[in-house]
Amino acid sequence: MDASLTKPLLIFDGDCSFCRRWIARWQHLTGEAIDYAPYQREAARFPSIPRENFGRAVHLIEPDGTVRRAADAVLRSLALAKQKRWLRWLYDHVAPFAWITEAAYRLIAANRNIIDPLDKIIVGTETRPSSYALTRAVFLRLLGVIYLIAFTSFVVQMDGLVGSNGILPASALVDAATRELGASRWWTLPTFAYLGSSDASLHAMCIAGIVCSCLLIVGVAPLLMTVATWALYLSLMTIGQIFLGYQWDALLLETGFLAIFFSPPLWASFRNPRPPSRIVLFMLRWLLFRLMFLSALVKWFSGDDSWRDMTALRYHFETQPIPTWTSWYAHHSPPWMLATSCAIMFFIEGIVPFFYFLPRRSRMLGFWLTVLLQVNIMASGNYGFFNLLTIVLAVTLLDDAAIARVLRIKLPPLSFKRSRLRAAVVAPIAAVVFIAGVMTGAERVLLRRIDWPRPMIALQQCVQPLSVANSYGLFAAMTKSRPEIIVEGSDDGRVWKAYAFKWKPGDVNRRPGFCEPHMPRLDWQMWFAALDPYGNQQWFVSFAVKLLQGEPKVLKLLANNPFPDHPPKFVRARMYDYHFSDAAEHAATGAWWARTLSGELLAPISLQQAQPTTRADELHL
Numbered sequence: 001m002d003a004s005l006t007k008p009l010l011i012f013d014g015d016c017s018f019c020r021r022w023i024a025r026w027q028h029l030t031g032e033a034i035d036y037a038p039y040q041r042e043a044a045r046f047p048s049i050p051r052e053n054f055g056r057a058v059h060l061i062e063p064d065g066t067v068r069r070a071a072d073a074v075l076r077s078l079a080l081a082k083q084k085r086w087l088r089w090l091y092d093h094v095a096p097f098a099w100i101t102e103a104a105y106r107l108i109a110a111n112r113n114i115i116d117p118l119d120k121i122i123v124g125t126e127t128r129p130s131s132y133a134l135t136r137a138v139f140l141r142l143l144g145v146i147y148l149i150a151f152t153s154f155v156v157q158m159d160g161l162v163g164s165n166g167i168l169p170a171s172a173l174v175d176a177a178t179r180e181l182g183a184s185r186w187w188t189l190p191t192f193a194y195l196g197s198s199d200a201s202l203h204a205m206c207i208a209g210i211v212c213s214c215l216l217i218v219g220v221a222p223l224l225m226t227v228a229t230w231a232l233y234l235s236l237m238t239i240g241q242i243f244l245g246y247q248w249d250a251l252l253l254e255t256g257f258l259a260i261f262f263s264p265p266l267w268a269s270f271r272n273p274r275p276p277s278r279i280v281l282f283m284l285r286w287l288l289f290r291l292m293f294l295s296a297l298v299k300w301f302s303g304d305d306s307w308r309d310m311t312a313l314r315y316h317f318e319t320q321p322i323p324t325w326t327s328w329y330a331h332h333s334p335p336w337m338l339a340t341s342c343a344i345m346f347f348i349e350g351i352v353p354f355f356y357f358l359p360r361r362s363r364m365l366g367f368w369l370t371v372l373l374q375v376n377i378m379a380s381g382n383y384g385f386f387n388l389l390t391i392v393l394a395v396t397l398l399d400d401a402a403i404a405r406v407l408r409i410k411l412p413p414l415s416f417k418r419s420r421l422r423a424a425v426v427a428p429i430a431a432v433v434f435i436a437g438v439m440t441g442a443e444r445v446l447l448r449r450i451d452w453p454r455p456m457i458a459l460q461q462c463v464q465p466l467s468v469a470n471s472y473g474l475f476a477a478m479t480k481s482r483p484e485i486i487v488e489g490s491d492d493g494r495v496w497k498a499y500a501f502k503w504k505p506g507d508v509n510r511r512p513g514f515c516e517p518h519m520p521r522l523d524w525q526m527w528f529a530a531l532d533p534y535g536n537q538q539w540f541v542s543f544a545v546k547l548l549q550g551e552p553k554v555l556k557l558l559a560n561n562p563f564p565d566h567p568p569k570f571v572r573a574r575m576y577d578y579h580f581s582d583a584a585e586h587a588a589t590g591a592w593w594a595r596t597l598s599g600e601l602l603a604p605i606s607l608q609q610a611q612p613t614t615r616a617d618e619l620h621l
Contacts, residue, residue: 005063007035010077011046012058014038018116019058024127026074030081034060057109070109071101124361130399133412136262136276137219138403139284140226142392143259144216147229149385149517150252151213154236154244155206157521159553161243163199167522167542167554170239171197188465191238192231202239205232222263230256234467242539243521248386250470251291255393257468258283258433261426279423279430281396286434288393289353290441291472292370296350297445298473310339312478318580319479321527322382322503322520323512328592330380331580348373356397367397382503384519436460436469444471482578483530485601489547489568493604496572497562499547501526505578506559508593522557533575533601540602544571548607573602 010026013019015038023036039054049059049067060073068076072091079088090097108115162170174197177185185194192205209232216225234253237244262280299307306312317323317331333341348369355366371394374387404411439460443450452460463469484505488496500506503515504523522543529537546554550567562568576595585591 005061007033008060008062008077008080009035009037009042010058010060010073011037011039011042011054013055014040016112016116018112018119021119021125021127025129026077028127028129029083030077033081034077057105071098071105074105075101120361122361123359124364126360126401128401128411130360130401131412132276132281132396132399133274134400134403134407134409135396135398136264138407139392139395140222140259140263141217141219142395143255144213144225144229146252146385146389146392147216147233147256148210148213149388150233150249150519151206151209151236153384153518154240154521155203155210157243157557158202158206159199160551160555160557161521162239162241163202163553165546165551165553167546168241168243168539170202173239173241189238190465191235193235193239197239202236205235208232209236221266223260223265226256226260226263230260237467240521243525246384246386246519246524247470247472247474248384248389248519250467251287251386251389251472253467254287254433254470255284255389257466258287261429277423277426279426283430283433284393284396285356286437288370288390288396289356290437291390291393292349292353294441294444294471294473296346298476300346300350301445302476304477306478306480307342310342311335312475313338313342315478315480316475317380319482320381321524322515323505324379324381324514325512325592326380327512328580328586332583345373360399363397364402367394370394370397378516382514382516382520385517388517432459432463433469436463440469440471444473479531483533483598484576484578484595485526485530485533485573486576487544487547487571487573489563490570490572490604491563491568493570497568499562500559502557502559505593508578508581508591508595509589511592520557530575540573544573544602544605545607547571548605567607570604570606571602572600572604575599575601 010023012023027034027036039051039059043049043051043054046059046061053059053069057070058073060068060076062068075088075091079085091101092098158166160166162168164171170193173189174191174193177189178194181188193201195201196204209229212225212228212232216222216229230253233249233256237249237253240249258280262276262284264274264276299312304312306315314331314335317327320327352366352369355362355369357363358366371391374390374394377383378387400411435456436459439450439452439456460469482505486506487499489499490496498506501520501523503513503520504526505512525539529540543554548567548569548571550563555561575598577598578593578595581589581591581594585594
């Protein structure tokens with residue numbers, strides 16, 4: 001052996017492009033701990049090793065004369081560089097692992113010429129190991145934008161929804177929780193509103209959320225800002241009751257919770273080389289996977305044949321909560337186009353999520369296909385910040401090289417230094433969230449509770465109030481008709497005037513509009529109320545009472561007030577069946593909708609009748 005070796009030398013096939021590319025990647029991992037050289041140049045220094053052996057496998061030669069080859073050499077080089085030493089431990093102590101790694105190495109080495117082009121397609125040609133310092137900085141800033149949208153959108157509606165004179169006053173919930181739950185209310189229904197539930201206090205929470213969101217956007221104290229924004233939005237979600245009970249509210253809280261452990265303490269810098277937690281990075285991708293994959297599963301296993309025969313989109317654009325003018329055109333697309341779009345949707349939601357855990361090039365493809373689907377959904381419907389938040393989650397599929405190429409900035413230096421203390425804290429929290437997420441997802445797909453072991457049930461119940469492990473999946477059963485509630489007021493019980501909402505369908509001649517990323521929560525809740533008109537709609541009774549009282553803060557949630565000088569004496573609600581007008585009718589009359597009266601939901605009531613009544617069934621609802 002060559003006595004001149006001062007550190008281990010890894011010898012590889014310099015004529016193999018596949019080998020050169022992977023050796024370049026390996027050099028980044030091992031740094032200065034290992035020297036590298038092609039056997040075509042160095043084989044003569046080691047005459048005891050047959051030259052043809054160098055062409056079959058890499059060889060690691062250490063200064064003490066020890067020679068290792070194939071997978072043994074690869075894993076030893078990592079261990080010497082103090083990288084991924086657990087792999088070397090498995091090789092030395094778990095015989096099946098050693099056998100599998102050596103067999104895999106032989107298979108790849110024998111088929112390098114075939115695997116080389118596949119490697120370029122699946123993994124890519126980038127030789128620098130993926131790093132995520134830039135990804136973290138961009139993700140946190142974009143998450144700040146989503147928080148800003150969420151807080152700003154809610155604050156302009158809050159008084160009418162949950163203010164002291166709103167439809168469901170937060171103070172009533174706070175008082176009831178304090179009376180019934182005592183000290184446990186802080187965990188069961190967590191909210192800062194226990195410190196004050198006045199309108200000023202609620203506005204202060206929203207304003208604080210807006211300020212913290214802005215600081216997160218510019219990268220100031222991201223750890224503190226992610227804690228603050230998450231806690232503030234959780235507080236608002238609790239007192240928001242049904243108006244903040246949508247899947248994207250839960251998704252924002254789950255994303256925000258993981259972001260706490262993804263954040264650096266002082267500054268979310270684009271040039272911070274310290275790597276983020278790979279555990280949390282995996283959990284963010286896992287959250288995106290659950291969101292997308294569960295959306296496919298709940299549709300396929302819901303029992304709704306329209307999903308399986310690819311006809312669901314014939315109904316979707318017309319019956320979704322708040323259609324846009326583009327929805328009219330999408331609805332009138334040829335059946336083959338709608339069926340094809342449905343199949344593509346299933347592919348992106350059901351197959352592409354597995355790309356999230358594959359090598360770099362596959363993840364990039366998963367990113368673009370996910371973004372493509374979200375942009376198409378945004379182009380034909382109003383879902384608040386939901387699609388934007390999904391895109392922000394998809395950013396975690398990108399690495400620093402991809403981000404740097406877009407931003408045209410220099411890559412930060414590679415760093416493999418990670419905090420063991422932080423990993424020790426993050427790992428058990430991630431495990432709890434992971435298990436709870438699996439449980440809620442399985443229950444969502446199977447549409448029933450499962451007989452989980454008692455410790456798992458306790459764990460799920462423990463985290464449930466924090467909304468950090470939620471179930472997802474919209475439109476499991478496709479709505480095939482569009483009932484709409486039209487609310488009317490009258491002074492005499494004979495002449496009725498309709499209240500117009502800002503975004504939901506009403507006047508058949510009004511063009512459906514875009515309101516995203518704003519989330520008009522009363523309009524959305526009216527869609528749910530129409531689908532289940534005889535369910536528990538206590539909030540709707542309260543809404544009717546506020547109209548009879550002429551409550552200004554509630555009326556601000558509407559597009560018009562047909563009684564500007566005084567409240568009506570009577571209010572009623574009627575049910576209509578809406579459907580998009582056909583092309584001929586639209587061209588002739590300009591109408592976007594056609595409707596027929598289907599029944600009476602709320603018989604005419606006066607303020608005297610409504611005030612002593614608190615049960616929906618007593619009002620014939």
